[in-house]
Amino acid sequence: MFSPELQPQPPIVIADNLCKTFAGGIKALDNFSARIDRGEVVVVIGPSGAGKSTFLRCLNGLEDIDSGSIIIDNIVLNDNPANRMAIRREVGMVFQHFNLFPHMTVLRNVSIAQQKVRKRSRKEAEHISLDMLAKVGIADKAGSYPNHLSGGQQQRVAIARALAMNPKIMLFDEATSALDPEMIGEVLAVMKDLAREGMTMICVTHEMGFAREVSDRVIFMDNGKLIEEGPTVQFFSQPAQARTWAFLEQII
Amino acid sequence: MKIYLTKQDHTYYNDNGRILNTLYQSAMQNQAESATATRPRQTGRMLRRSLLQSPFADIIQFLALLSLSAWFLKGAVRDSGYHWQWYQIPKYILLLDEQGFHAGPLLLGLLVTLQISAASLVLASVIGLATALMQLSSSLVARATAKVYIESIRNTPLLIQLFFIYFVLGPVLGIGRFPSAILALSLFEGAYAAEIIRAGIISIQRGQWEACYSLGMTAFDSYLTVILPQALRRILPPLTGQAISLIKDSALVSTIAIYDLTMQAQAIIAETFLTFEIWFTVALMYLGVTLTLSLMVRQMEHRFRIY
Numbered sequence: 001m002f003s004p005e006l007q008p009q010p011p012i013v014i015a016d017n018l019c020k021t022f023a024g025g026i027k028a029l030d031n032f033s034a035r036i037d038r039g040e041v042v043v044v045i046g047p048s049g050a051g052k053s054t055f056l057r058c059l060n061g062l063e064d065i066d067s068g069s070i071i072i073d074n075i076v077l078n079d080n081p082a083n084r085m086a087i088r089r090e091v092g093m094v095f096q097h098f099n100l101f102p103h104m105t106v107l108r109n110v111s112i113a114q115q116k117v118r119k120r121s122r123k124e125a126e127h128i129s130l131d132m133l134a135k136v137g138i139a140d141k142a143g144s145y146p147n148h149l150s151g152g153q154q155q156r157v158a159i160a161r162a163l164a165m166n167p168k169i170m171l172f173d174e175a176t177s178a179l180d181p182e183m184i185g186e187v188l189a190v191m192k193d194l195a196r197e198g199m200t201m202i203c204v205t206h207e208m209g210f211a212r213e214v215s216d217r218v219i220f221m222d223n224g225k226l227i228e229e230g231p232t233v234q235f236f237s238q239p240a241q242a243r244t245w246a247f248l249e250q251i252i
Numbered sequence: 253m254k255i256y257l258t259k260q261d262h263t264y265y266n267d268n269g270r271i272l273n274t275l276y277q278s279a280m281q282n283q284a285e286s287a288t289a290t291r292p293r294q295t296g297r298m299l300r301r302s303l304l305q306s307p308f309a310d311i312i313q314f315l316a317l318l319s320l321s322a323w324f325l326k327g328a329v330r331d332s333g334y335h336w337q338w339y340q341i342p343k344y345i346l347l348l349d350e351q352g353f354h355a356g357p358l359l360l361g362l363l364v365t366l367q368i369s370a371a372s373l374v375l376a377s378v379i380g381l382a383t384a385l386m387q388l389s390s391s392l393v394a395r396a397t398a399k400v401y402i403e404s405i406r407n408t409p410l411l412i413q414l415f416f417i418y419f420v421l422g423p424v425l426g427i428g429r430f431p432s433a434i435l436a437l438s439l440f441e442g443a444y445a446a447e448i449i450r451a452g453i454i455s456i457q458r459g460q461w462e463a464c465y466s467l468g469m470t471a472f473d474s475y476l477t478v479i480l481p482q483a484l485r486r487i488l489p490p491l492t493g494q495a496i497s498l499i500k501d502s503a504l505v506s507t508i509a510i511y512d513l514t515m516q517a518q519a520i521i522a523e524t525f526l527t528f529e530i531w532f533t534v535a536l537m538y539l540g541v542t543l544t545l546s547l548m549v550r551q552m553e554h555r556f557r558i559y
Contacts, residue, residue, distance in 0.1 A: 062462055088468040099463035103481050103559055112477055113467035145559040158463075165467060 010074070011035040012169060012200055013059065018068035020054055020224070028054035029065070030224035036169075041201045043211040043232075046221035047247060052204040055221070056171045059202070060091040073168055089117060092162030096174040098154045100146040100161070106133065107142040110161045118165060125164075132160035136190050152183030159190055170194065172203040208252055212236055220244050334528060341529050344520055358530075361516030362537055368433055368512060369499045369541075375438035376498065380445025385475075387450050398446070405443035411504055413440060418508045433505040441498045448494060452487035453479060485556045492549040496542045503538075513537060 013036040020029040028051040036042050044052045057063040059070060061077055061084045070077040072087050101109050110129035114120045120128070133139040136156040138149075146154050155175060162170060172191065176184045188210050195201055195214045205211060211218060211232065218235040220228045220243075228241045239245055303309060329336070347354040355363070386398040405413065417439075418432040427435070456479050464474035506515035517534045521527050 060466055062465060085468055085470070088465060091466070093462075093466035095459060095462065095466075097459055099457075099459035101460065101463070101478050101482075103478075103485070113464075113469055116470075116473045116477065117468040147559060161463075161467070 009038055012038045012073050013202070014069075014071040015055075015059065016069050018055070018058060018070070019066045020051075020058060020063065021066055027051075027224045029058065029068075032068075032221070032224060032226055034219060034226065034229075036200065036202060038168075039198045039200055040217060041195045041199075041215045042203070042217045042219060043215040044202065044204045044219045044221060045206070045208075045211065045247070046227075049223075050221040051224040052221055053173050054224075056093070056173050056202060056204055059169075059171060060088050060093055062093075089165065090168045091171060092165055092167035092169070093171040093173065094155070094158050094162055094175045096177050098146070098151075098158045098178075100154055100158055102146055104145075105142065106138070106144055106146065106149070106157050109146065109157060110164050113161070114164055128164050129160070132164045133157070135163070135193075136160045137186070150183060151179045152186045155179065155183075155187045156190055159187075159194075163194075169200045169202065172201065172205065174204050174206070176205065176207060206251065208236075220247065222247075336529065337526060338529055340524065340526055341533055344530070345533070357516045357520060358513065358533065358537065361511055361513035362541075364511055365499070365502055365513040366541065368430070368437065368505060368510070369502050371434045372437035372441065372498055372502065373495055375434060376441040376445055376494075379438055379442030380449050383442065383446035384449035384453060387446065388453060402443045402446055405440055410436070410440045410501060411507065414504055414508060429508055429510050433502075433508060433510055437498060437502060437505070440501065441494055444494050444497075445491065448487050448490045449483070452483035455486055456482050485553075488549060488553055488556070492546060495545060499542055499545070500538060 013034070015032070015034045018029045018032045019027075021027050026049075030051075032051065032055060034042075034055070044055065046052050054063060058065050059072065059077075073090050075083050075086050075090075077083060077087055100106075101112070104112065107126060107129055110132060111122065111125040114125035114128060115122055118125075130139055130142060133142055136159055138153055138156055138160075141149060141153060141157075146157065149157065159175075175191070176187050179187060184207070188207060191201070191203070191210070192214050203210075203215070215232045217229060218232050219226065220235070220239075220241075222243060228235070228239060228244045230240075235244075236248070239248060344356045344358045346359065347356050383398045383401060386394040387402075389395060414433065414436040417436045418429065421435075422428070422432045460478055460482070461474060464478050469477075502512060503514040505512055506518065509515070511519075513534055517530050521530050524530075
């Protein structure tokens with residue numbers, strides 16, 4: 001008899017042969033496949049327009065794929081709205097421009113989806129929200145409106161909002177790209193904590209320091225295709241592809 | 253173009269006599285501050301400027317405009333040869349007899365106008381919101397229905413819609429004057445409200461939708477908690493304008509013999525020939541209602557301004 005821990009678990013994200021063409025004929029994803037294991041931190045890098053964000057947005061159904069298949073935590077992402085909703089409940093997302101709800105206080109921002117989606121009582125939701133806000137270090141701002149916070153604080157609220165839904169996977173879509181340099185550190189620190197806790201994370205980022213320090217694996221994309229992927233140390237020290245070399249040389 | 257320089261006051265003129273001295277003047281002012289000789293002129297200019305910008309200047313301008321209007325109106329009244337009988341008016345608003353005060357016909361009419369307007373306002377909002385959501389839905393039938401409704405209502409006169417509903421649909425649906433009037437007004441203003449609401453909804457950034465969806469919220473919950481509250485804040489000013497239009501348009505229901513403010517006015521004028529006194533009074537009453545509405549909405553906007 002095998003003990004359950006020793007049984008190999010299937011990847012939590014199985015994305016096979018994804019194709020996505022935008023109106024105007026731009027191929028954002030071109031036969032792109034990726035698998036992500038539970039607890040893995042994967043960083044997706046590549047030049048702008050490579051399809052990194054599109055890949056993330058397809059994973060939780062913000063964009064529809066033209067062909068291919070996505071299975072997340074044994075749920076198939078297809079035309080069935082129930083499946084789509086089920087996947088969205090398990091997948092948290094943090095956006096480049098935060099996308100907080102400007103007409104709600106920070107506390108309400110973090111609580112509202114818990115009440116509507118997880119069907120928690122307001123009291124319970126706010127309790128969890130305060131825990132999450134404390135975790136990202138801004139519990140004292142619970143009563144403020146998002147527009148009164150700095151970019152870094154807003155992004156940490158957005159992370160707390162996603163975490164409060166107890167997701168199994170977190171997607172970070174250029175979470176620090178819209179921030180002033182002095183605020184990038186505080187957001188990256190929260191993301192590092194999260195990685196250490198064993199959260200499954202897929203991060204589109206330009207922060208190579210973060211990628212080296214935190215990620216287990218790096219995926220390099222260009223023109224919607226997978227160019228190269230590998231364990232982080234190996235990827236940065238000895239990339240196999242000439243295009244990866246060229247890209248790394250440009251940004252480091 | 254020739255430029256003339258007069259040394260005394262450091263002013264350039266072009267050949268039309270226009271002063272070209274703004275840049276030069278500011279440079280000279282800096283210089284003048286150190287030169288004590290020019291100080292009296294400097295303080296004089298500053299005094300003049302501060303007088304022009306003070307509230308006194310505004311009050312004087314306002315009074316001047318008011319007295320000019322009064323003078324003009326007085327002349328018009330005198331020259332028209334109309335025999336004014338303002339003293340007749342109060343009894344049409346409020347009656348006093350042995351039993352105390354009673355509402356006069358104008359006040360009763362205002363009450364009817366308010367009832368019809370309030371009912372239509374509620375119904376028009378519902379119709380407007382529903383139509384806006386239909387326009388934005390993915391269903392082709394819903395979009396087409398909304399489009400046909402909006403275009404047919406906005407491109408035909410309200411008066412004819414009112415007649416159509418009262419004389420043609422009324423008997424079929426078995427509805428009387430009041431419901432017909434409310435239905436006609438609601439359908440008419442609802443079409444305009446729909447376009448305003450739709451514009452408000454699509455003005456909300458896509459990121460707000462994406463945040464809702466990424467959290468697993470349904471489209472219904474997203475509309476209710478995130479999109480519509482933000483849209484409402486943006487569309488409140490144009491929507492208020494539409495509500496004011498509705499109140500004014502409600503005067504048309506007098507054509508199907510509903511005794512609203514306008515109908516009462518017509519009835520009194522037919523009896524008394526107090527044409528101008530009554531119409532001016534009625535206009536003031538409409539103005540009172542719409543101004544109250546505007547002020548109430550202004551208060552609401554202030555409440556929204558917290559974020």
